[in-house]
Amino acid sequence: MWNRSYLLTSQLVLLPTLIIVVYFLWGFTIYTGFLSFTDSKFLPNHNWVGLKQYYLLWSNARWLTAYGNLFIFGGLYLLICVLLGGLLAVLMDQEVLFENLFRTVYLYPMSLSLVVTGLSWQWLLNPTLGLQKILNDFGFHGFALDWIVSSQYSIYAVVLAAVWHGSGLIMILFLAGLRAVDEDIWKSINVEGVPAWKAYLWIILPQLRPILLAAILLLTFNVVRSFDLVVAMTSGGPGFSSDVPAKYIYDYFFSRSNIARGAAAAVCTVLTVLFIISPYLYFELRKRND
Amino acid sequence: MINPHLSMNWQRVTIYICLSFFLIFFLAPLYVMLVTSFKSLEEIRESSLMLLPSEWIFDGWMKAWDHACVGLSCNGVKPHFMATFSITIPALLLAVFLGAINGYALTQWKFKGSDLLLAGLMMGCFMPFQLYLIPIAVTLREMGIFGTALGLILLHTVYGVPLTTLLFRNYYVSLPKELIKAALIDGAGFFRIFFQVVLPLSPSIVMVSVILIFTGIYNDFIFALTFGEVGKQPVMAALNNIVNSTYGVKEHNVNMAATLLTALPTLLIYLVAGKFFIRGLTSGAIKG
Numbered sequence: 001m002w003n004r005s006y007l008l009t010s011q012l013v014l015l016p017t018l019i020i021v022v023y024f025l026w027g028f029t030i031y032t033g034f035l036s037f038t039d040s041k042f043l044p045n046h047n048w049v050g051l052k053q054y055y056l057l058w059s060n061a062r063w064l065t066a067y068g069n070l071f072i073f074g075g076l077y078l079l080i081c082v083l084l085g086g087l088l089a090v091l092m093d094q095e096v097l098f099e100n101l102f103r104t105v106y107l108y109p110m111s112l113s114l115v116v117t118g119l120s121w122q123w124l125l126n127p128t129l130g131l132q133k134i135l136n137d138f139g140f141h142g143f144a145l146d147w148i149v150s151s152q153y154s155i156y157a158v159v160l161a162a163v164w165h166g167s168g169l170i171m172i173l174f175l176a177g178l179r180a181v182d183e184d185i186w187k188s189i190n191v192e193g194v195p196a197w198k199a200y201l202w203i204i205l206p207q208l209r210p211i212l213l214a215a216i217l218l219l220t221f222n223v224v225r226s227f228d229l230v231v232a233m234t235s236g237g238p239g240f241s242s243d244v245p246a247k248y249i250y251d252y253f254f255s256r257s258n259i260a261r262g263a264a265a266a267v268c269t270v271l272t273v274l275f276i277i278s279p280y281l282y283f284e285l286r287k288r289n290d
Numbered sequence: 291m292i293n294p295h296l297s298m299n300w301q302r303v304t305i306y307i308c309l310s311f312f313l314i315f316f317l318a319p320l321y322v323m324l325v326t327s328f329k330s331l332e333e334i335r336e337s338s339l340m341l342l343p344s345e346w347i348f349d350g351w352m353k354a355w356d357h358a359c360v361g362l363s364c365n366g367v368k369p370h371f372m373a374t375f376s377i378t379i380p381a382l383l384l385a386v387f388l389g390a391i392n393g394y395a396l397t398q399w400k401f402k403g404s405d406l407l408l409a410g411l412m413m414g415c416f417m418p419f420q421l422y423l424i425p426i427a428v429t430l431r432e433m434g435i436f437g438t439a440l441g442l443i444l445l446h447t448v449y450g451v452p453l454t455t456l457l458f459r460n461y462y463v464s465l466p467k468e469l470i471k472a473a474l475i476d477g478a479g480f481f482r483i484f485f486q487v488v489l490p491l492s493p494s495i496v497m498v499s500v501i502l503i504f505t506g507i508y509n510d511f512i513f514a515l516t517f518g519e520v521g522k523q524p525v526m527a528a529l530n531n532i533v534n535s536t537y538g539v540k541e542h543n544v545n546m547a548a549t550l551l552t553a554l555p556t557l558l559i560y561l562v563a564g565k566f567f568i569r570g571l572t573s574g575a576i577k578g
Contacts, residue, residue, distance in 0.1 A: 009480040010399030024448045025414030028425035105316050111560035113509030115526045116553045120319035224418040228511040249420045266420050
């Protein structure tokens with residue numbers, strides 16, 4: 001039967017993809033997980049040491065900072081991107097002139113790499129070069145914006161750059177959602193005389209929950225991959241104050257020659273994110289299927 | 291949105307003030323880099339970052355292009371551009387082609403286990419690359435292509451395929467069944483249907499994937515940094531090296547010119563084909 005030969009071809013065509021899935025995605029994940037139970041240093045080895053690397057990891061001050069920063073960075077980045085993106089989308093939905101101009105400008109950072117983003121904000125936030133100097137020169141002598149060189153606030157500088165890079169995407173997602181809202185809903189809102197801000201807050205935005213889900217997933221993905229931004233902007237400094245798990249893992253793999261510890265950190269990071277995101281995902285998807 | 295309450299003037303003014311404030315916020319870094327890249331080092335030290343250059347100087351751009359130092363080699367970003375494109379283009383073609391034919395196979399010729407394969411692919415592409423780095427290093431070494439362009443082409447293809455496959459799958463899933471049936475009656479084979487019926491129907495999704503994958507590979511930093519060829523790292527790794535090198539005086543004009551140079555290709559694509567770019571970014575999100 002011709003059908004069988006087509007299915008066989010289909011399987012053959014998907015063979016490289018099967019290799020990708022089994023070897024490069026899942027095989028690699030499992031192998032890295034396995035390495036976290038060994039004492040691999042400069043090269044991977046298979047000496048089983050149980051949970052030793054995890055004990056060492058969780059008693060390491062640098063890791064605790066990096067892990068804490070995952071929450072500060074991730075939490076603020078998600079929150080601000082969603083709020084700012086939502087606000088911009090609502091503003092853009094008011095039949096503004098030059099909508100294309102605004103949209104193009106808000107979204108262009110998405111086309112730039114995180115390295116470029118990190119470098120440009122490194123300059124803007126540099127106290128002797130950027131915004132602080134500009135405002136001081138204008139006569140605001142007390143104005144201080146030295147987050148990037150402060151071990152207390154450097155992670156917030158990274159948040160600022162990340163928000164700059166990512167909020168346009170959230171804006172465009174929400175805007176697409178707002179444009180898809182049924183005309184009739186607006187008609188009845190207008191008939192009832194509900195103020196616009198109330199209408200958005202209580203009627204329109206709650207309808208965009210599926211979009212919020214997509215936005216949060218996309219942003220979470222960026223949080224875990226925050227390596228580029230941190231390296232370009234602060235290199236994790238001053239000290240280790242703006243370190244994040246992505247950079248910690250990388251350093252332990254390649255400059256500290258402690259592969260097993262890096263692998264343990266990678267496992268902990270992925271598990272943390274899965275642990276936070278899956279209840280939300282489960283809840284939302286179940287709701288959608290109902 | 292049609293809303294009578296918004297016709298009040300002060301509300302319109304507030305809206306435009308807000309929108310313009312954010313316009314400035316988003317443009318500020320680009321503006322600062324642009325004006326600074328044309329200043330002399332002296333002027334950068336003495337004048338404000340916000341002012342236009344008193345004299346437009348191209349030295350920064352020249353130096354950034356062909357004699358700024360990346361590590362020990364001082365040839366500017368030029369050789370790294372060549373290296374980046376020689377990696378990006380083959381990987382891009384491979385990833386998009388494989389994604390397209392995968393999408394076709396996964397939607398039109400489902401077999402036992404094809405949905406499982408798709409699920410495995412989907413889950414895998416949400417993992418951070420950090421999880422893969424050591425096994426990648428081992429594999430590339432075994433294959434003898436560690437630190438070569440070939441290694442990076444392989445990596446970008448392998449890790450680009452999940453995304454392109456999902457994009458094409460989502461697109462082909464709504465392809466009318468009659469189309470394939472008609473082609474079958476005409477006696478077309480698996481590949482002829484793909485090349486002569488399915489592919490000609492998909493210019494927009496091809497465009498979306500090309501732009502998305504190009505931007506992704508071009509902007510990649512972690513693979514470039516880890517597995518790039520010494521002296522020929524892709525641009526983002528080279529750029530970070532130029533700017534964050536700890537040697538000598540910080541030449542802000544050169545650094546910012548180098549940053550703008552490397553940002554230019556994806557920025558241009560965005561400005562020219564923004565529609566596809568946005569569709570790529572949002573389509574996966576909304577359907578996924």
